Amino acid sequence: MSRTSTRKVVVTGIGPVTPVGIGVEPFWDALVSGRSGVGKLEGFGTEGLASRIAAQVHDFRVDDHIEPVVSRRMERFAQLAVAAAQLAVADAALDLDESDRSRVGVVIGTGIGGVGAFERETSVLLDRGPGRISPHLVGMMIPNMAAGQVAMRLNVTGPNECTVTACAASGHAIARAVDWIRAGRTDVVLAGGAESAITPLTVAGFCNTRALSTRNQDPEAASRPFDIGRDGFVIGEGSTVLVLEDERVARARGARIYAEVAGYGLSADAHHETAPHPEGAGGAQAMRMALDDAGLAPEAVGYINAHGTSTSLGDIAETIAIRSVFGSCTDELAVSSTKSMTGHLLGAAGATEAAATVLAIARGTLPPTINLDDPDPACDLDHIRNRAREARVEAAITNSFGFGGQNASLAIVARA
C-alpha cells in the first residue's frame, strides 16, 4: 500500500470561492477570526421548508470572472469552479503560456452538479412541452461540466475528470490528482470541488432526510459540530480549487510551496445510504490508509480538519473513528470542523477543507470550531473551541465522508 512513486505532490495555489470569503486572504481571515458564512436562505421562497438557512456566496459577481455571453451557458456550480480555478492559478503565479498545457489536468468533484437547470427545465417541460426545453440544458446539468469549463476557459488539455461521491467528491478529486502526478501523467492538476445545489428541490430533499439544521431563528449559530445542541448541517455552496504540482516542476519554476499532499485513503462504509457507520469504521479505514500512504505514524499528526457536519450521528461516529485510529495519541491531536463557519459545501467541502488544512500548516494557526459552547461528551476530543489556536503542526488529516458511505481522507504535511 505504501507509495512506489518518487514524485511528491505539492500545493502551490489556492482558489477559494466560499460563503466566508473569495480568495485566500478573505477566506483565511474569516476562518481564523471565527466568522460564520451562514444566513437566511435567499433566492427563492422557503415557505414549507423545515430548514430556511444556508451558507451562500453572496459576494460572487460572475461578471468579474467570466464574460457574460459565455457565463450564461454555465450553471452556477461551473461558474464558481471557473472562478476558483482562475484564482488558484493566479495565487500559484502559474503562467500557463510557459507550461506544457497537455500536462495540466483538471479534476473537479461535485455532489449534485447542475440540478438548478434540471429544475427550471422540468417546469418548462410540464408547462410548455418538450419543444421549449433549452438546448443548453444537458450542457448545464451534467456534473462533469465544471471540469470541462475550467479546461475550456484556461485552455488546458491534460486529463480531465469529475468525481461524484456526494460530500466526499472533492476529497476523491484530490486523490485522483495525486495519482496522476505520482504516475507522471501530469505536471500540474487543478483539483477541487464545486457545488451550488441550494434549490427548492434539493433543499426539500435534504430537509426530508432530517439532515439539515432547523435553527432558523439564529443562522450563525446553526452549524455547531460536536456541540450538544447540534441539530443537523447547514447547506452551503461554493468552489475551491487547488493547484497541485509535481514538486520538481514547482521547484524548477521557483513556486511558493504551501504544503504537500503526502497521501490519501479511500473506503466505503458498506452500511447505509445516508447514515454513517455507527462506529465510523469506514472513516477509520480511510484515515489509516492515508497515514500509511503518506508514511506517517499516528503520533506525527497534530491536527485533524474533521468532516464534522454538525449532525447527531455523524459527529459521534467520526469521534469514535478518530479515537480508534489515533488511540492514546488522540488527546495530543487538535480537532476542528471549519463547517461551523462555511456551512456544508457538499461536493466542494473536501477541497475547501483541504485548503483550510494546507493554510493551517503553512501559517501555523489552526482554525476553530465555532458555536462549540457545550461539547457533547460523546465527542470527546481536543477541540479548538471558538478561537483559533497558534500551533506549528507538521502533519494533518482532513476527512470527507459522503452519502453512499464513500470516504476520503487526505494527509497533508509541511514542506520547507
Added chain:
Amino acid sequence: MTSEIEGVIRGLLTEEFRVEEQGIRAEATFKELGLDSLDVVSFAMALEDRLQIEIPEKELDGIETYGDALELLERKVGARA
C-alpha cells in the same frame, strides 16, 4: 415594423444573451457576437415566442449574421401581416 423587430432582437441579444451592444452590426456573425450553435437555436426559440412566429430549423441554415437574422424575421413578420 422594422424598428420594432430590430428592437426585439437587440433587446434579446443584450439582455438575455448578454451580447455587448456595440458589437451588434449587420455584418457581425453570431460567432463574433459570442454565440455558439446552441445559442442560435435558443435565440430562435425566444424569437418564436416574442414575435409569435415559427422558425423551422431548416430556415436557420445559412443564417450566420445579425443582418441575416433581421432579414429573415422581417420577411416572416411581414408575411404574417
